[in-house]
Amino acid sequence: MVGWQVLREENKLKTTKDSRSLNSLIHPSDSLHGCLTCRRISQRYFRVVAGVSVLSAPGQHSQTRFVHSLKTHKSFDEATMNNDVALVRLSSPLHFNDHVQPICSVENVTHEFTLNLSHCFITGWGSTSYNGEKAASLQEAEVEIIDTQICNLIDWYDGLITENMICAGLQSGSADSCQGDSGGPLQCYSEDEQRFYLVGVTSFGDECGRPQRPGVYARTSRFTAWLRKTQAGSLSAAHRPATLTLSCTV
Structure with missing residues (x-):
C-alpha cells in the first residue's frame, strides 16, 4: 500500500457512478489533486479516505475526512489541460502512521x-x-x-x-x-x-x-510557489497548519 495515496469520493448522501478520483498527501491537512475532476461537483459532497488498499474492505487503518476547501489553479485551461493542479484542504488533519504518510x-x-x-x-x-x-x-x-x-x-x-x-x-x-x-x-x-x-x-x-x-x-x-502561496494565503487561521511545508517527514 502507498501511504500517501488517498481516495476522494462522493459522500453516501449523494452517490453517482464513477464519482471517485485520487489525491496525494503532502501535509496532514493537504492533498494535491487535478483541477478537472474537482469542477464536476460541489466540494461539500466529497470526502477523502486514506490508509486503504482494497476499497471494499477499508480496514482498521483507514481514516476519513470531509473536504474543507478546494483551490484550483487560477490559470487552469480545460482545453489544453495546462496547470492541472488543485489543493484539497481536509476538515481536520490526518494522523500519520505506518499506513498514512505524506510523499x-x-x-x-x-x-x-x-x-x-x-x-x-x-x-x-x-x-x-x-x-x-x-x-x-x-x-x-x-x-x-x-x-x-x-x-x-x-x-x-x-x-x-x-x-x-x-x-x-x-x-x-x-x-x-x-x-x-x-x-x-x-x-x-x-x-x-x-x-x-x-x-x-x-x-x-x-x-x-x-x-x-x-x-x-x-x-x-513547476507549481511549488503556487502551492506555498495557496497554503499560506487562502486558508483561515483555524485550518492553517502551524508549519507550512511541501516536504515529507524523514
Missing part, C-alpha cells in the same frame, strides 16, 4: 534534476483497460519518464505538452494510467535520498496504454 515534494525544477530520480511508478484504482472495470484494489505500474521533445513529436502529442507537464509510460504503451486514475501520483524514487518524490499529478492521456500516447501529468516542480 516528499520536489522543491523546484532544479531540485528535480539533482535528485537522481529512478524507478517511477503510477498507482490508482482506475480502469485496468480502456473503458474497462475499475480496480477493486490499489494497482501499481512502473513507468519511464519520456523526454518532452519526444512526447511533442507529430506522431505523439504533436506539440501539446507544455513545460508544466511531464510524460510517463512506456513507448510500447504497456504501462499507463487510465480512467479513474486522475489526480493520482506519479512517484519516483531518489537513490541518493532513498525516498519517493511526487513528480507528477495524473492529468490526461489518449485512451489507455496506446503506443506513443503515454500518460501526461502535471509537473509538480
Whole structure:
C-alpha cells in the first residue's frame, strides 16, 4: 500500500457512478489533486479516505475526512489541460502512521534534476483497460519518464505538452494510467535520498496504454510557489497548519 495515496469520493448522501478520483498527501491537512475532476461537483459532497488498499474492505487503518476547501489553479485551461493542479484542504488533519504518510515534494525544477530520480511508478484504482472495470484494489505500474521533445513529436502529442507537464509510460504503451486514475501520483524514487518524490499529478492521456500516447501529468516542480502561496494565503487561521511545508517527514 502507498501511504500517501488517498481516495476522494462522493459522500453516501449523494452517490453517482464513477464519482471517485485520487489525491496525494503532502501535509496532514493537504492533498494535491487535478483541477478537472474537482469542477464536476460541489466540494461539500466529497470526502477523502486514506490508509486503504482494497476499497471494499477499508480496514482498521483507514481514516476519513470531509473536504474543507478546494483551490484550483487560477490559470487552469480545460482545453489544453495546462496547470492541472488543485489543493484539497481536509476538515481536520490526518494522523500519520505506518499506513498514512505524506510523499516528499520536489522543491523546484532544479531540485528535480539533482535528485537522481529512478524507478517511477503510477498507482490508482482506475480502469485496468480502456473503458474497462475499475480496480477493486490499489494497482501499481512502473513507468519511464519520456523526454518532452519526444512526447511533442507529430506522431505523439504533436506539440501539446507544455513545460508544466511531464510524460510517463512506456513507448510500447504497456504501462499507463487510465480512467479513474486522475489526480493520482506519479512517484519516483531518489537513490541518493532513498525516498519517493511526487513528480507528477495524473492529468490526461489518449485512451489507455496506446503506443506513443503515454500518460501526461502535471509537473509538480513547476507549481511549488503556487502551492506555498495557496497554503499560506487562502486558508483561515483555524485550518492553517502551524508549519507550512511541501516536504515529507524523514
